[in-house]
Amino acid sequence: MEIFVFMALNEFQDLLKSIVPHSLLPSYITPTDYVPLNLSVENKELKSVNVGSVQDLQNYVWHIMAKNTGKVAYGGYLEKRGIYKRSDYFNQEDPNTERNIHLGIDLWIDAGTPIYAPLSGTLHSFNNNTNFGDYGPCIILKHQIKELEFFTLYGHLSLESLSNKEIGKQIEKGEPFATLGTAEVNGTYPPHLHFQIIKDIQDYKGDYPGVSNILNLQFYKDNCPDPNLLLKIN
Template sequence: MTKLSFQAFLKSLNTHSVIDAALDKTDYIALDLSINNFQLKSVDTSSSSELEQYIFNYIKTNKAKIAFGGYLEKRNIYQRSTYFNQQNSDSERNIHLGIDIWIKANTPIYAPLDGIIHSFNNNINYGDYGPTLILKHKFEEFEFYTLYGHLTEASLIDKSIGQKVKQGEQMATLGTAEVNGDYPPHLHFQIIKDIEGYKGDYPGVCSLLDLEYYKANCPNPNLLLKLK
């Protein structure tokens, strides 16, 4: 019997939506925030309020309820923060490793799979995740992690390492710009194969120099999200 690759295994899993499962896949619209989106040249992306207006106008114009996207996008929006900037352009961290789901603050977030809480932390660097939760999953011979960034501070209250989380259970809510690293409200969702000893945090943006490693260690989150 042929052994499944990690990516094929992820794709084979039956998952619960991380957002309200009652929403239809047609309620989602793909959003491009890469350097190739020339509309962003007229938006001050260093301003969370201007970027929020652009994103939510885009959602409304397309008669959608949620925008999503961003896996392996090269983005300029990280240039506002010294947390990502490097002197060498090749080592600048500007390639996004998760999928962002853009929806209003305080939206409930649900566990896509059974797991346990691996770790959590409030990452307060400017432009960072803010409150962050990481789940650990183990199915058959596969062990991996999912990261949920830009949550509310309340999402981390009463959490404990090793706590069981059931598929479909509400485990968090989305934060505002005031607590989420100064971004419009959204969920950063990322798959991580090897957590490398990180706790409550893991790089969500990488440089061109490190891209091949992170592409292998952080496969496309849409394997689990199963969005269009």
């Protein structure tokens, strides 16, 4: 059984590597506009930043972009972060059950930025997840390539992104289908997209864990591989 799971995971990762995706962001964003961002607890610069403050965190992220003459900051897969301590939705007394390990990749860019489908699929589900520090408006697409079914999740969207949506609707590769939300609606974060790949969606609809604790990390690493296998940003 373990060998089967391992081979299936490798097959899935190889499939993601073979896909040529459409950019999630508008065409005016070029490969040189992406700036890597480290929001992990190991980043010593963050010790002087109040990461629980939306404005302070935004000032830091936008400073990193300006310093590197970029238009979008990206990163975060499997990053252990301190920014979730502000919310009871993630925080637990036991450090083993505290959810603080990020399972997607974040693209930090202005609110209102349109989001494009990286590949064709259908609209699996959508929801406004209103817990403090949650996704806010979130859309999940279902894809099937070479008999392999998987899902992509888009979190921290605008409320308008959920308007006139229909489950099962075909979304074409390169089609704009959402925009980024402001802190007032996106779970109280500086504007950014949380993008995550999910192999088995289980029973979730319009939501899926985007942050793990250490106890469940191996399961989520297997079920949610590095999004950059598909996006190929760096």
